Amino acid sequence: MNYEFDWTIVADAFPLMLEGLVVTLELTVVTIAISMVLAVPVAVARMSEIELVRWGAQAYIEVFRCTPMLVQLFWIFYALPALTGLTISGFTSAIIALSANLTAFMAEAYRSGFQAVPVEQVEAGKMLRLTRLQQLRYIIVPQAIRQQTPVILSLNISIFKDSALVSTIAVADLMFVANTISSETYRSLEVFTLAAVIYFAVAFPVSLATSNLERRMQQNSARGATGSQSFLSRMIPGRRVATA
């Protein structure tokens, strides 16, 4: 191998790459926040007894599951303005495309969680005359999200990595900055290695936490909660901590 490494490039590129990372994280956080909310009505629609609603939700999910994200990005960035006449920035296009994509996958994760909640628990809520919305809000969704937390975290890690695609529509994220520096310095190996390390440094702890969480959930369900409360159980929205 005749390649001569020049790792000083890494020192020079690092601050710029961190700026790109900030954009990547902004994109990821906003996308996750939007998708986690929008996925709930999509999941509910997917289980609707009204055929038109159910098919509409199914169609939406299948479109975004069965087309490449790069195509979705390009479509939002190039085709949507042509259809609507609106000028949409690269960042906004990225948010729309990433959110629409993640919402589809998240909705399926939620639906799986909703359907895993024992029907008798929902019927108990019905017998206590809770409305359908209250059954969803207090009985189904909290349990579904808890059940599906490992899946949801995995999807979030994936969207963080897949956000690298937004560099193709000139959004100045980590990948775009890496690409630019690489073009200017001709040190692709060092620059993209640094980019990979940065992506890994952010994603790996989350991946580790996800694995830890899955293991704790399995231990808790096996133990029947005779021991101390799990970290996750204390994070369930609305759950009051028992006082002595």
Next chain:
Amino acid sequence: MKTLESTAPFHTEIGGVLVSARGLQKSFHGRTIMRNVDFDMHAGDITVIIGKSGSGKSTMLRALAGLTEPDEGTIDFDGVRVFEDQQRTEAWADKSFHVGMVFQTYTLWPHMNVLDNLTLAPRKRLGMSGSEARDRAESALAEVGMKQHILSRCTQLSGGERQRVAIARALMMKPRLLLCDEITSALDPPVAAEVLEVLRRLKAEEGIAIALVTHDMAFASKAADRLVFFQDGEIAVNTTPELAFTRSDNEELNKFIDAVRF
């Protein structure tokens, strides 16, 4: 939001006809589960319902609860028509608040503690304040001997304890009719006896009518006012426990009783 004050008034006196079902029929996937079921129940009575699996017992209970819609028939509750022409009437929306149900499987919500399980519906549907709901919860738990577990997580409770909490939760809405679908079938006999004793006290002290699907003939003989035997989707016998246990004319009932008791 419905408030305590706007819950529909209840008219039936103890001993009066609380439930009157006529001609109930239900089929699933071409198989008739319930056929021509006529059933009356009086306020303050304990009615024990027995029969083989698949004979229609739970289906009738679910029809009275509003969880299953019969294909045919009518149901009157508290003197008002609540089901006809294959659908619930407008009166059911209010009258349904007087019907509670406890299920065979433990249906407590595991992500909430006992207090939250009990107070959710009164707060959200009856408009009770947190402190009012807590007071009522303490009272309901005291009825079932579970007051000391008010802040326990449901997953920390034994089977019998969970079932008693489930009864307390149903009592929070002050039902006049409590439907119990094999609530002791998963419990050890001594624990089952404790749970059934709770029901007997509820009837005696609160005047709640209870319809109970069970195989516990000891409870039926001691506490039931009526015994209903389901056979092939129909009510084959509707009598008092005394008459049922002293050789009725129905051979299937005699065989069933002999099989479930020593």
